[in-house]
Amino acid sequence: METKIFNGFQIVQDLIKLRWVPEILKSIHLGNQRYSDILKSIPYLSHTELNRKLNILIDKKVIEKTINGNNTYYSLLNFGDDLVHIFYHLEDLEDKYFQTS
Numbered sequence: 581m582e583t584k585i586f587n588g589f590q591i592v593q594d595l596i597k598l599r600w601v602p603e604i605l606k607s608i609h610l611g612n613q614r615y616s617d618i619l620k621s622i623p624y625l626s627h628t629e630l631n632r633k634l635n636i637l638i639d640k641k642v643i644e645k646t647i648n649g650n651n652t653y654y655s656l657l658n659f660g661d662d663l664v665h666i667f668y669h670l671e672d673l674e675d676k677y678f679q680t681s
Contacts, residue, residue, distance in 0.1 A: 595640060595663060600625055600633050602667045605656065608643060609664045613653040 595601055600622065607621045619630055634654065637643045642660040646653045656664065 591640070592663070592666070595637075595642065596666070598633065598636070600629060601637070604630070604633055604637070605642070605660055605664050606667060608654055608656055608660070613655055615652060615654070618654065 603622045603625070604618060607618045610621070612618045612621045615630070615634075619625060619627065622630075634643070634645070637660070638645055640659075641657055642663060643654050644657055646655065
């Protein structure tokens with residue numbers, strides 16, 4: 581049982597520490613479901629890096645890609661929703677304990 585818990589924690593930790601992943605997931609959560617909208621919402625994120633991260637997130641079943649005609653959309657799966665919740669909670673902790681006056 582401990583191995584399963586550790587593996588789950590490791591997967592979450594690996595995703596959280598990847599650069600741009602929190603920003604991409606939060607962008608999708610805020611309604612930016614098209615590639616161009618995600619890219620525009622995150623300053624300094626390159627096309628190459630966004631493509632890499634989207635593919636990782638799809639592979640890890642965090643998001644899904646839907647193609648409707650000529651349009652491609654990205655949406656959070658349940659795992660993605662849970663990760664976004666974690667990101668917001670971490671921001672709350674930062675505000676609560678690490679803000680300097």
